[in-house]
Amino acid sequence: MRILIVTAGSRGDVAPFTGLGRRLRDAGHEVTLAAHSSFASLINGCGLGLRPVPGDPRELLRGWSRAASRDEARALTRAYADGVAEGVADAVTAGTDLVLTAHGPSPLSRTAGEAFGVPVVGTYLVPAFATGEFRLPGARDGDGTGPEGNLAAGRAVERRTEAAFAGAVTRLRDRLGLPETGRGAPADTGPVFHGYSPLVIPRPADWPSRAEVVGYWWPARPDGWEPPDELVDFLQAGPPPVFIGFGSMAPGEGERLGELVTSAVGRAGVRAVVQAGWAGLGGGPTGPDVLAVGDLPHDWLFPRTAAVVHHAGAGTTGAGLRAGVPALPVPVMTDQPFWAARLHGLGVTPPPLPFEDLTAESLAAGITACLSEPSYRHRAAALASRMAAEDGAGAVLAHVTASETNRSRPQ
Numbered sequence: 001m002r003i004l005i006v007t008a009g010s011r012g013d014v015a016p017f018t019g020l021g022r023r024l025r026d027a028g029h030e031v032t033l034a035a036h037s038s039f040a041s042l043i044n045g046c047g048l049g050l051r052p053v054p055g056d057p058r059e060l061l062r063g064w065s066r067a068a069s070r071d072e073a074r075a076l077t078r079a080y081a082d083g084v085a086e087g088v089a090d091a092v093t094a095g096t097d098l099v100l101t102a103h104g105p106s107p108l109s110r111t112a113g114e115a116f117g118v119p120v121v122g123t124y125l126v127p128a129f130a131t132g133e134f135r136l137p138g139a140r141d142g143d144g145t146g147p148e149g150n151l152a153a154g155r156a157v158e159r160r161t162e163a164a165f166a167g168a169v170t171r172l173r174d175r176l177g178l179p180e181t182g183r184g185a186p187a188d189t190g191p192v193f194h195g196y197s198p199l200v201i202p203r204p205a206d207w208p209s210r211a212e213v214v215g216y217w218w219p220a221r222p223d224g225w226e227p228p229d230e231l232v233d234f235l236q237a238g239p240p241p242v243f244i245g246f247g248s249m250a251p252g253e254g255e256r257l258g259e260l261v262t263s264a265v266g267r268a269g270v271r272a273v274v275q276a277g278w279a280g281l282g283g284g285p286t287g288p289d290v291l292a293v294g295d296l297p298h299d300w301l302f303p304r305t306a307a308v309v310h311h312a313g314a315g316t317t318g319a320g321l322r323a324g325v326p327a328l329p330v331p332v333m334t335d336q337p338f339w340a341a342r343l344h345g346l347g348v349t350p351p352p353l354p355f356e357d358l359t360a361e362s363l364a365a366g367i368t369a370c371l372s373e374p375s376y377r378h379r380a381a382a383l384a385s386r387m388a389a390e391d392g393a394g395a396v397l398a399h400v401t402a403s404e405t406n407r408s409r410p411q
Contacts, residue, residue, distance in 0.1 A: 001404050004096035005123070006034045006109045008084045009057050011295070012315040013102060014039045015219035016125060016195060018046040020100075022220040023393040024400060034091035042295075045222030051094060053087030055080045081168035088112050089172060098400065103128050107165045108172060110190075115176040119403070122192030123396060125314045126335050128161075129192075129211050130154025131204035137335030151206075193396050196318060197387050200342060215392030216318045221297045231273070231301075234291045238271050240306040241291070242367055245275030245316075246330065246355075260360045265290055267364035270371070273301065299323070307370045309363070312340035312352070321348070324384030326376035328366045330355050348380040 003024055005017045014035050021031040025047060032049035033039075036056065043050045060080050067073040085108045092099060092112040101109035103124040113120035122128070126137050131154055132147030138160070139153040173180065194203075194213045203213040235241070244261055258274075265272045271289040275296070298316065302308055302323035310316045312329035317339040320327045326348055329340035332355040340352035350369040353362055370376060 001400065002030045002032075002095060002097045003100060003400065004032050004034055004051070004091055004098070005100045005102075006088055006091065006105050007102040008036065008053060008055070008105045009102075010313075011039065011042070012313040013104070013125070014042065016217050016315050016318075017100075017102070017123070018043060018048060018220040020123065020195070020217035020393045020396060021048045022046055023217070023397055027397055027401070029400065032091075032096070034088055042222070045225075046220040047223055051087070051091035053091070054083030055087070077164075078167060081165050082171065084108060085111075085165070085168040085172040089115075089176065092116050092118060098403065100396070103161075105165070107162060107169045111169055111172050111176070111178065115178055120190050121396075121399065122190060123217075124192055124194050125196065126338075127194060127201060127204075128158075129204075129207050130158055131206050133204040133206070134201075135338075137338035139338075191399065193392075193399070195392050196314065197321070197390055197392075199383060199386055199390075200318075200321065200346065212395070214395035215387070215390030216322070217393040217396070218299060218318075218322065219297065219315070221300070225297065227296070227300060228293070231291065231293060231296070234271075234273070235304055238289075240304060241271035241273050241289075242268075242371075243273050243275070243302060243305045243308040243310070245309070246311045246332070260358065260363065262290060263360035264363035264367065267360060268367040268371075270306070270367060273305065307367065307376075309367065309370075311355070312336040312343065314339060317343060321380065322384055322387060324377075324381040326370050326373075326380050328353060328363075328370045330358060330363075330366075346379065346383065348376055348383065350376070 005021055007013050007017055017033060021033060025031045032051055033043050034051045034053050035043060037052040038056060040050050060076060063076040064073050067076065084105055088105055088108040089112045093116065096118055099109050099113050099118055099120045100123045101120055103122070103126060106122060110120050130136060130151050132151045135150050136154040136157040138157045190210070192211045194211070195217045196213065197215050198213045201213065246257070261272070261274055274290060274292050276292060276294055298319035299322065302319055302325060305325055307326045307328065308320045309328045309330060310320065312331045313336055327343055329343050329349055329352045331337040331340040331352055343349040344351055350366060350373070353366045
C-alpha cells in the first residue's frame, strides 16, 4: 500500500513520523512524508520518501517575533498556511492509497482526501478532543476549570485550531473544485491514533470511540548513524552530564542563551551537553565541562545523561520519559506548558521553569533541584520500564493491515 504521512512544523513535528514510517515500510508498505524540505536529510536518511511542502517554520517564528503589527503577523501566517495547503494537495495528487495526518494540517489533509477519494487517518502527537477530564494543550487561563470548564476550554481550543487553517481550507476547496462547507473543512470523522503513552495521559472516558491513545512512535535513527567521537570522548571523560536544549524555540537568541547556560552550568557544578537547536546555542556555551552539539538521536543520548533540560515539546518530553531520567521542563509556548505540567504531575520533574523566567540563577537552581531529589529519577525509571511494553506504531500498523485486507476483499 502507498502511504502518505502529512506533517508540518518543526523537527519535533516530523521526527516521530520517521519511526512510524519506517515501521510501516518494514511491513512492506511504500511510505512517503509530505513535510518541509528542510527535513529532507532527516527523512531520506531514515529510508523514507519526501514530497516537499512549501514554507519554513523557523522563518515563520522569526517573522512573528519581528512583525510590526498584527496585520503583518497574520499575513505571514496566511502565506505559510497557503503554502502548506498547496504542498499537501500536490502530495496527495502525486498518488497515495492512504493518508496519515498530523493534527495541525489535518483539515488540509481531509480536504485533499475528499477531493481525490483517499481515506484519511489521524495520527496526532497531542490530545485533540475536548474532554471534561483535563484542559487541552493551548487552553487559556480564563477558559475555566473543573469538568465543565475543561470541556468548554477544550472546545475553544478546537475552534482556534480549526480557524488557523480555515482560510487556507476554503481557498484549497475552491482550487480543487469542491463545494463550500459551512465550517470551512470537511468533518473529522475518521479514526484518530494519539501517539503518546496512556501512562502519561490516559484516554479520557468521554472521548469519541474513534479516538485512541496507543503509545509513542519513536523517531528512527538515520541509517548508518554513529555518535561523534568528540561526544563519546566527552561522555567518557567524567560523570554523566546534563542535557540542555530548547529545540525549535527562541530562534536567533543563541548568544544570550549561551552565556546564560554557561553561567548556570558553572553555578550548578555539573557537566553539560548543549544542543544548538533553532536558537543557535552551539556557538555560545564554552568551557571544559560544556560540549555543544547539533541534532542527535535522543534515544541514544538521553540515557547517558544525569537529567535533561528541555522546552517540553511533545517529542522531547516522550524521549526524556523513555530514557528514564529526570527532567527540568522550560516551556515556551503552545502545547509545552501542558506537557511540562504533566511531567511535574507524574513526579519526574521539579516545578516547571517558564522560559520567560529563565535566568542563570533560576536555571542553576532548577538543575540542582532536579538532581538532588532521588525520587525524580526513581519515578522516571519506573515509568520508562512500564512504557517499554507499549507499541504505538504497532497499533497504527494493525489498522493499516486491516484496512488493506478490507480493500482487497471482493465487493
